[in-house]
Amino acid sequence: MSKLRLLLCMALYGIAACADAAGAQSAPLALTPMPAQWTRADGHFNVNAQTPIIIPAGDAGARRAADYLAGLAERTRGLSLQVQDGQAGMLGIRLQRDASIANREGYTLDITPQGIRIAARDDAGLFYGAVTLWQLLTPNDQRGETSLPALHIRDQPRFSWRGMMLDSSRHFQTVEEVEGLLEQMAQHKLNTFHWHLTDDQGWRIEIKRYPELTKIGAWRDEQSAASEPSPRRYGGFYTQEQIRQVVAYAAARQITVVPEIDLPGHAQAAVASYPELGVTGKRPSVSTDWGVNTYLYNVDDSTLRFVENVLDEVMALFPSTYIHLGGDEAVKDQWEASPAIQAKMRALGVKNENALQSWFMGQLGTYLNQHGRRLLGWDEILEGGLPASATVMSWRGSKGAIEAAKQGHDVVLSPSPDLYFDHVQSNRDDEYSGRLPPIVLAAVYGFEAVPKELSADQAKHVLGLQANVWTEHLPSIDHVQHALFPRLDAVAEAAWSPASQRDWQGFLARLPAQFARYRQQHIHVADSAFAPVFELDRNAALVSGKAQVSLGNQVNHGVLHYTVDGSTPDLHSPRYSKPFEVVMPVTLKAATFAGDGSVLAAPRQRVLDAPSLLSRASDELVNCPGSDFALRLQPMPDATSTAPAYNVNIFDTCRLYRQARLDGVAAIHVQVVRLQRNYALAHDAKLVKSRPASTPHGELLVRQDRCDGPLLATLPLPGDGPRQFSLDGPSLPRQGTHDLCLIFTAPISGPLYAIDNISLIPPATPQAGQP
Numbered sequence: 001m002s003k004l005r006l007l008l009c010m011a012l013y014g015i016a017a018c019a020d021a022a023g024a025q026s027a028p029l030a031l032t033p034m035p036a037q038w039t040r041a042d043g044h045f046n047v048n049a050q051t052p053i054i055i056p057a058g059d060a061g062a063r064r065a066a067d068y069l070a071g072l073a074e075r076t077r078g079l080s081l082q083v084q085d086g087q088a089g090m091l092g093i094r095l096q097r098d099a100s101i102a103n104r105e106g107y108t109l110d111i112t113p114q115g116i117r118i119a120a121r122d123d124a125g126l127f128y129g130a131v132t133l134w135q136l137l138t139p140n141d142q143r144g145e146t147s148l149p150a151l152h153i154r155d156q157p158r159f160s161w162r163g164m165m166l167d168s169s170r171h172f173q174t175v176e177e178v179e180g181l182l183e184q185m186a187q188h189k190l191n192t193f194h195w196h197l198t199d200d201q202g203w204r205i206e207i208k209r210y211p212e213l214t215k216i217g218a219w220r221d222e223q224s225a226a227s228e229p230s231p232r233r234y235g236g237f238y239t240q241e242q243i244r245q246v247v248a249y250a251a252a253r254q255i256t257v258v259p260e261i262d263l264p265g266h267a268q269a270a271v272a273s274y275p276e277l278g279v280t281g282k283r284p285s286v287s288t289d290w291g292v293n294t295y296l297y298n299v300d301d302s303t304l305r306f307v308e309n310v311l312d313e314v315m316a317l318f319p320s321t322y323i324h325l326g327g328d329e330a331v332k333d334q335w336e337a338s339p340a341i342q343a344k345m346r347a348l349g350v351k352n353e354n355a356l357q358s359w360f361m362g363q364l365g366t367y368l369n370q371h372g373r374r375l376l377g378w379d380e381i382l383e384g385g386l387p388a389s390a391t392v393m394s395w396r397g398s399k400g401a402i403e404a405a406k407q408g409h410d411v412v413l414s415p416s417p418d419l420y421f422d423h424v425q426s427n428r429d430d431e432y433s434g435r436l437p438p439i440v441l442a443a444v445y446g447f448e449a450v451p452k453e454l455s456a457d458q459a460k461h462v463l464g465l466q467a468n469v470w471t472e473h474l475p476s477i478d479h480v481q482h483a484l485f486p487r488l489d490a491v492a493e494a495a496w497s498p499a500s501q502r503d504w505q506g507f508l509a510r511l512p513a514q515f516a517r518y519r520q521q522h523i524h525v526a527d528s529a530f531a532p533v534f535e536l537d538r539n540a541a542l543v544s545g546k547a548q549v550s551l552g553n554q555v556n557h558g559v560l561h562y563t564v565d566g567s568t569p570d571l572h573s574p575r576y577s578k579p580f581e582v583v584m585p586v587t588l589k590a591a592t593f594a595g596d597g598s599v600l601a602a603p604r605q606r607v608l609d610a611p612s613l614l615s616r617a618s619d620e621l622v623n624c625p626g627s628d629f630a631l632r633l634q635p636m637p638d639a640t641s642t643a644p645a646y647n648v649n650i651f652d653t654c655r656l657y658r659q660a661r662l663d664g665v666a667a668i669h670v671q672v673v674r675l676q677r678n679y680a681l682a683h684d685a686k687l688v689k690s691r692p693a694s695t696p697h698g699e700l701l702v703r704q705d706r707c708d709g710p711l712l713a714t715l716p717l718p719g720d721g722p723r724q725f726s727l728d729g730p731s732l733p734r735q736g737t738h739d740l741c742l743i744f745t746a747p748i749s750g751p752l753y754a755i756d757n758i759s760l761i762p763p764a765t766p767q768a769g770q771p
């Protein structure tokens, strides 16, 4: 804005509005996802409590979009906008129909000094126009009126499937929690909620005809150690009334709910409820083990009727065209071992168990088609032949998508680990539980849904993409939100914005606005990507008593301010620009700020003294060679807090402490945690490494340099007692810097042991005046 215009503006509208507008002209458009096309124009329009939202009389869809906008603006900005039926000439925010806009989700948004106009052909377009305007109204934490720069937007989504999957089986979320996530999906212009409602660890949807599914199948007994009180039940389910409520809540936000009933594997909770559905005739308990459980449905006619009856109730609840029938991870051991199943295979003339699964899914696909619905399944449904008209959700990388699209089937991309949000967001020591390795924000942002192996014609089969939130390690809604945000912003842009609008730096510059919106709505967003990382050479610091410290963060973005006196850093604290030296002992603190001064990452602390430099937490140890698997786990599988968490390799507990400085180490102190070994590993069970123990409960061995190197300490493990305990060892009679290999020899039939922290204790420094 020119100086003259600014003065004129101030004379007319006041300083605040114009300063805002002047800043807004140069600031990035606070929109995520970015619209397909936009241009700025001259002037601005001030939105305040007097600004009406004007809709065509009798237009119910426009009223819903207007009410949604008014509600959101009130909640997040304290701005009360009144919805009114339109009269010509009124100044305000006008929603209107435009039959020339071809895409049902497309819209135009015009901001001029005369007012704001959102136009669309369909309800969905009006809704997304309203979401865009709400984002423009909420670029920061301020409340009340705001001035919007003149702008023309013409927008429509790149993909029609913009999805998020929530696993409500492994851990259960309340209806309010699910609705909170749907609200966030809407704010991100995501339109498909894939709801994973059944699995080995819990059946979560009420089926009136089969009450045992939720009476038995929705509950599991938490395992507990012998010393702890009797097992607690974990579980829950959604009544049909609650499901209707969720479906309606979603529909009001232009979101389709796609239910998943997982078949023929992940069936243990169903078989626990009705053993006649299973292969062995025996009733298992609802599983408490994550991974691949071996219970399958049988393929009897009565079981097909059971599934059809379940689907009747599912279809009555969910208007979605697509019904997801799973198909994943059905290891065929039970089918291979069952004479009845083998006889059925011969009778059907199918050549193997994969073909039998394909036949089974095909039967149900046909049933769905007869009811005007379509089968969707994980990419394993490609094995043994894909049922006609099936759509494939590609999760084992994108090869399933490539294969299916080449065969002419529609596909949705949700590859592991790229879009698997049960993977942690960083390698930090304060990261929540989840799978490793981290799936960082930049990688999600860079995700491209259309595999380059597809021709332009084949690419038309790519419906879109989806982030999957599996919840084995996300037991609470705090975990789920921490896993989703801000990675869901990156997904939104990959799903909605044209490739030409994708710009990583621009995305980062727009995130402070998203963070402000999250703050206003009390959403638990992860700041992992921006959190300060302290880097220094520990061993050099131990020798010299001084440390050369560099600060940074995962995304190399934002302004870091730090302190060295233990105080909380703010914008007045020194701004980090280059590595600096500190004399130990010292407590460093740092926080990350956006260009507008808002917080991007909360303060983090690092104490530098000899004891802290000689200790390593589990995230600072690395796996021993030969196994790169790792999880970040809490002490209990159904944890109600978000900390502590430990990095653990469930296949091999051996871990390395790299480059330990052993000079003068007086003792070794290890904090150990005893975890449940609740993993169903199916055919991978043979990969679990077992080592001979020499005491009843095994011991922790400390070896030098290599895992077959000299034995420095043998620390026997207690049999029972608290989950967290410590082991103390003798001084390590060594000089110099060595890797330490830490190995648990506890029997693999028992609990899983993990290192929380290992400290090498420096000799006590003589106090002044003492000899």
Ligand code: TNX
Residues within 6 Å of the ligand: 328, 329, 378, 395, 420, 422, 435, 470, 471, 472
């Ligand atoms: C694989 S993805 C699974 C899920 C797990 C997930 C954990 C898929 C179709 N099956 O059962 O929860 O990995 O990341």
